Amino acid sequence: MKRSIDATDLQTFLRDDSEPETKVMLVEREAKPGGVSLVNPNAIAKKSYTDAMELSEGVSNVNTAMHANARNKLDVIGRQMRNLQELMSSVFEETKLSIELHNVACNFVKKPGHIYHLYEKPSGQKYFGMLSPEEWLNAPHNYLGSYMLESDLSWTPARSIDGRYEGVNFLKQFFGAPHLQALS
Template sequence: MSLVQKSPNDDVIVCLVEKSETPGGVKLVDTKSTHKSSPSDLVDLAKQIQKGNEFVKANTVNQLTVIAEQIRQLQKQARKVLEKSHQDTMLHQAACNMVKKPGTIYYLYQRPSGQNYLSIISPQEWGDSCSNRYLGGFRLEFDQSWTPMEKIQQRESEINLMEKIIQRYNTESAESGITLDILTGSSKEPMKEILAISDQCEET
């Protein structure tokens, strides 16, 4: 049975190895001297245990903090996804007398009756003759999502960047001889080329 002793200085519990009069089948001459421990030994052991506990606690807190931040970011992204879904659904359900074509900017208006409708005529083209409330301009994308006019340039920049990365990857893949076998893992060739391309893209 293991020995449990309390440190003289604090409440840290020190567990000592259980005593045995015949360790390994050999009988000890003086078991008391062999298993004797001084108070200073207990203090040192207690300090080591306490230090280990503090590190475990600190590491646990750090990891939980990172997870909590990731959860907050995921919740933030989830809200954005839901808001975007609500916007796109509202625009698709708005009244419209024409077949909507991707790449076209449509302007959302609201009649005094509360009906929302889409038009290809901008507020500038209407001038003072439009009595309906203007709610915003949106471009219909090829994936049937909608991009507000004020975010079109940002979306174009993001798409151009992604296209450059894909083009660069395809070019360097061809020059490096990266094949489908390598990508699927059926080849024994190392993946150094792919990792190098990824690092270069991150640097740029």
């Protein structure tokens, strides 16, 4: 039966000073194993001091190796959990931003693949415009940023557009494959 570990078990296991148990377990002596009498039952019971030391050292080495192996695996799991937590946080932030931007006032139909520019009026109302600050001779309101509406209806800040397909860009450079150009 599997026993779940709790925080105390994990903390004890991960302590640097924790020493695994190295007690040597010897097989119980039987005078008649399987009902068969031994020729010299005393001979099999004799153990030298060095035998016990070697057995103890072997158990200690195995325990140390298993402990180190488990710590290495737990380190990988801990790093993955930290990365997943960071990814989860960025997903929440991106979702929050997309919801906020979808609720911004707009007098036109927004289409995926286009960049829209966010402005704020003195009244505090935010709205999307099609003209960038550079296209205005004198922008009438406070410019807050530009965003591209993605095909999945999420928003990408315009300053991040070049880095949004980092993996595909790497593959194009790595393989120099022209057939990957279609993925851009």
